Amino acid sequence: MKLIGQLSKETGIPIGTIRFYEKSGLFSGETKKEVNTNKYVYYGEEVVAKLRFIQMAKAVGFTLSEIKEVIDAWYVKQFSKDAKIKVLNQKLVQIDNKIKELKAMKKQIALCKFNIENDLG
Numbered sequence: 001m002k003l004i005g006q007l008s009k010e011t012g013i014p015i016g017t018i019r020f021y022e023k024s025g026l027f028s029g030e031t032k033k034e035v036n037t038n039k040y041v042y043y044g045e046e047v048v049a050k051l052r053f054i055q056m057a058k059a060v061g062f063t064l065s066e067i068k069e070v071i072d073a074w075y076v077k078q079f080s081k082d083a084k085i086k087v088l089n090q091k092l093v094q095i096d097n098k099i100k101e102l103k104a105m106k107k108q109i110a111l112c113k114f115n116i117e118n119d120l121g
Helices: 004-011 015-023 045-059 064-075 081-117
Strands: none
Touching (some): 004 015, 004 045, 064 081
């Protein structure tokens, strides 16, 4: 069991971000029932794994709400291999759509720039 400072050091995630994720319901720590003198919250290895998953998912474009939808099921093995692939395929489709949107925007901006440079508009 780790305190939040240890968790931050191990994962490289700032304490404030870890608290935000916890308040967002992505995971939770626990207090020691036998200790009444402090309110220290302890985190197990599953939280380290979830934090690493969150980092990876954010890096590839998942939003926190999307991560929240899948994180618990993903880690308690409720998602079959096919279900995990389906989630990732959905994200790939979203990314492809975003790329198409960005290419269309780029084309419009380039056309606008061309028109300005050639004094056509």
